[in-house]
Amino acid sequence: MKRQLGRFIGLLAGFVFAAGALVLPAAAAPAPSSTVVGGTQADQGEFPFMVRLSMGCGGALYTPQIVLTAAHCVSGTGDDAGITATLGVVDLNSASAITAHSTYVYQSPAFSGAENGNDWALIKLDAPVSGSQVATLAVTDSTAYDNGTFTIAGWGAAVEGGAQQQHLLKATVPYVDDATCTKAYPGLVTAASLCAGYVDQGGVDTCQGDSGGPMFRRDAAGGWIQVGIVSWGNGCARPGFPGVYTKVSTYAADIAAAAATL
Incomplete structure (x- = not known):
């Protein structure tokens, strides 16, 4: 069985790594006791804690300056200014988008692969984000x-x-x-x-x-x-x-x- 070890978009041959969206196959059967068959568009402001990360992952705003994400999305613990976080919008191309940049990444020290557990990490942003568009x-x-x-x-x-x-x-x-x-x-x-x-x-x-x-x-x-x-x-x-x-x-x-x- 070929497992998809992490839903992060990567470049490792032989695996499809993932990090963002919901699946709606054309032939999907209706889900029992549910009005949702697959992904539908979220409304602006519906989930103000959602974060899009530039390496192709998602996250949630844990504090105004820290994003909680998966350990397999990052390469380790230490200073890192290379990640851009987009917040406050459902449309990533919106002119209202809030952006912030990482300064430090903390990867769970016990992480050894998503299938083994401990798949969590924290990303510290260069400044706290605030406003009615965002929430923890x-x-x-x-x-x-x-x-x-x-x-x-x-x-x-x-x-x-x-x-x-x-x-x-x-x-x-x-x-x-x-x-x-x-x-x-x-x-x-x-x-x-x-x-x-x-x-x-x-x-x-x-x-x-x-x-x-x-x-x-x-x-x-x-x-x-x-x-x-x-x-x-x-x-x-x-x-x-x-x-x-x-x-x-x-x-x-x-x-x-x-x-x-x-």
Whole structure:
């Protein structure tokens, strides 16, 4: 089985790495109990915490100056001024887009490959971003939200191997229990991973260019809370293979501790 180890757009022969968008195959079957079959365009201001990163990944604004993304999107820990973050818009070509540049990257020190877990990283920006266009996204430190229906969003490919998107797309996907996900991915590290998608028919998923972006849902107070980070999967929206997301509740304390040092 050829696994797609990280949904980040890379240049390694033999693998299709991804980092941004939602998949809507033309023949996708309707998802049960859901009005979303595949990606639809997000409204301006709907998800003000979404971040597009210039290396072809997504992210979420963790603090006004720190972006939470996937470890496989970055090359290591240290000074890095080479990443541009675009925020505050759903249309990447909008004149209203806010841009900021990285100064430092922190990659989880335990990261050894997306399929092994610890797939999270922090990017410090050159200045805090502010204004009505942007907002931070809370992360869960409890497994209480690791179930139900999740929202995914990104600027990545709308079909497996397709082009990146100019406009932010969104979709909803249901939780997939560990036993079912382990059948699709033998050896899955369930303490590190959270799976979501329509296992039987596929048709809705994150894809190339969505890596590092958030998977989120409403919390008990009705606010958005991040439960996952787009990590990896076998292709995009394939029947039998749900998306695999970094389980944020497992790493929330480590993420907070690292952010406090930046």
